[in-house]
Amino acid sequence: MAFSQSVIRSQAPAKCGLCETDQPIKWKCIDCCKILCNHCKEKVHPEFQNAKDHKIVNIKDVGQPIVVELNINKQYSTEVSGVDYMSYCDDDSLWISDNKDKVLQRVKPEGTKLNILSSFNIPVYAMAITQTNNLLISALESRLKQISNTGTLTDSVYNVSPFHSAAVHITSDNKVLVGCINKDYPEPGRTVVILMNQNGDHERVYEHDQHKQPIFTVPCSITSTSNGNIYVVDITSYGRYRVEVLGRGGDIINIYTGDTEINRDRPFHPTDIVTTPRDNVIVADVRTNTLHILNNAGLLMTWYKTKLQVNKEELEFPNKYEILMQG
Structure with missing residues (x-):
C-alpha cells in the first residue's frame, strides 16, 4: 500500500509584500x-x-519546494492497543508506548511481527533516545526516568524541579531539551523549555520572548535543527496548537499555525515533530492525516497526505491536552 502523492502548489510570480511592484x-x-x-x-x-x-x-x-514520495515497505503487528510514541535505536529495535494501558515496550521487527525484548508498566508523556542508546522518559514528574541499553529502569540526572516534564528531545550535540509545565497544571503557572548538558546542569531556560512575554502555554513536543533553532509544539488552549521556532539566542523567529489550504476544514493538530537528516522538520497533523514539512527557518516547504479522507470516528481520541489534564 502506498501513501497518496504529495502536493506542491503552483505559484504566480511573487511581488514585494509592501510596494507590490515587480522589483526583484x-x-x-x-x-x-x-x-x-x-x-x-x-x-x-x-x-x-x-x-x-x-x-x-x-x-x-527560505527553501525551495521539494517533492516527497513515501511508500510502505513493511507492516508489523503489535499487541498494544495503540502506539502513541515511538523511538528508534541504533540496533534497529524500537521503543513503543501505549498511553491507554501505560505500557512501554522495546521491540524488534522479525518477519512480520514485533518481537518483545522488554516491557514496562510506566506512563509515558514523551521519550527520546540518547546517543548511547539510553531511553529518557517524561512521566509527568520533575525528574526524567531512564532505561539503559541493558534494560535497567532508573531515575536520570535530568531534573526540572520545580516543574514537571511534558516533552523531551536530544539535540545533535547530545544535550537535553525538556518542555515543562507547572506542578499544579492545569492551574495557571510558569511554562518553560530547559536546556541541560549531559551532567543535568541547566544551561538555559527559555521562558520569555524579546518583548518579555511568555513564549509557551503547554510545550508538548520538541525538536531542533543543526543551525541551533528549536521547534516546540505548543498547546495554546483546548484544540488549538502551534509550532514555535526559537533561534539560537531564544528569540521567536517564526510561529507556524498550519496552512489555510491543508487546514481549511479541520484545525491544525500536530501530535509530534521530528527533524530529518537534511535538516527539514516534519510535523504530524493527525486531524488531517498530513505531514507538514518545514525548512530550518520554520517555513512550510510542502506537505504530504498520508490518507485522502479522515473518518469522523478517527478524530475521537484523547489528545495531549486531555492526557495532561488527567495527569
Whole structure:
C-alpha cells in the first residue's frame, strides 16, 4: 500500500509584500511573514513598529519546494492497543508506548511481527533516545526516568524541579531539551523549555520572548535543527496548537499555525515533530492525516497526505491536552 502523492502548489510570480511592484524579491521578514525588495527592506520596513527586533533572511535561505514520495515497505503487528510514541535505536529495535494501558515496550521487527525484548508498566508523556542508546522518559514528574541499553529502569540526572516534564528531545550535540509545565497544571503557572548538558546542569531556560512575554502555554513536543533553532509544539488552549521556532539566542523567529489550504476544514493538530537528516522538520497533523514539512527557518516547504479522507470516528481520541489534564 502506498501513501497518496504529495502536493506542491503552483505559484504566480511573487511581488514585494509592501510596494507590490515587480522589483526583484530578495528578503523575507520572518516576523511580518512578508517578502521584500531591497528598497522596502532598507527604507520602508525599518519604519514598522518593533522592526529592529524583526528577523529578516535572504529569500534564498527560505527553501525551495521539494517533492516527497513515501511508500510502505513493511507492516508489523503489535499487541498494544495503540502506539502513541515511538523511538528508534541504533540496533534497529524500537521503543513503543501505549498511553491507554501505560505500557512501554522495546521491540524488534522479525518477519512480520514485533518481537518483545522488554516491557514496562510506566506512563509515558514523551521519550527520546540518547546517543548511547539510553531511553529518557517524561512521566509527568520533575525528574526524567531512564532505561539503559541493558534494560535497567532508573531515575536520570535530568531534573526540572520545580516543574514537571511534558516533552523531551536530544539535540545533535547530545544535550537535553525538556518542555515543562507547572506542578499544579492545569492551574495557571510558569511554562518553560530547559536546556541541560549531559551532567543535568541547566544551561538555559527559555521562558520569555524579546518583548518579555511568555513564549509557551503547554510545550508538548520538541525538536531542533543543526543551525541551533528549536521547534516546540505548543498547546495554546483546548484544540488549538502551534509550532514555535526559537533561534539560537531564544528569540521567536517564526510561529507556524498550519496552512489555510491543508487546514481549511479541520484545525491544525500536530501530535509530534521530528527533524530529518537534511535538516527539514516534519510535523504530524493527525486531524488531517498530513505531514507538514518545514525548512530550518520554520517555513512550510510542502506537505504530504498520508490518507485522502479522515473518518469522523478517527478524530475521537484523547489528545495531549486531555492526557495532561488527567495527569
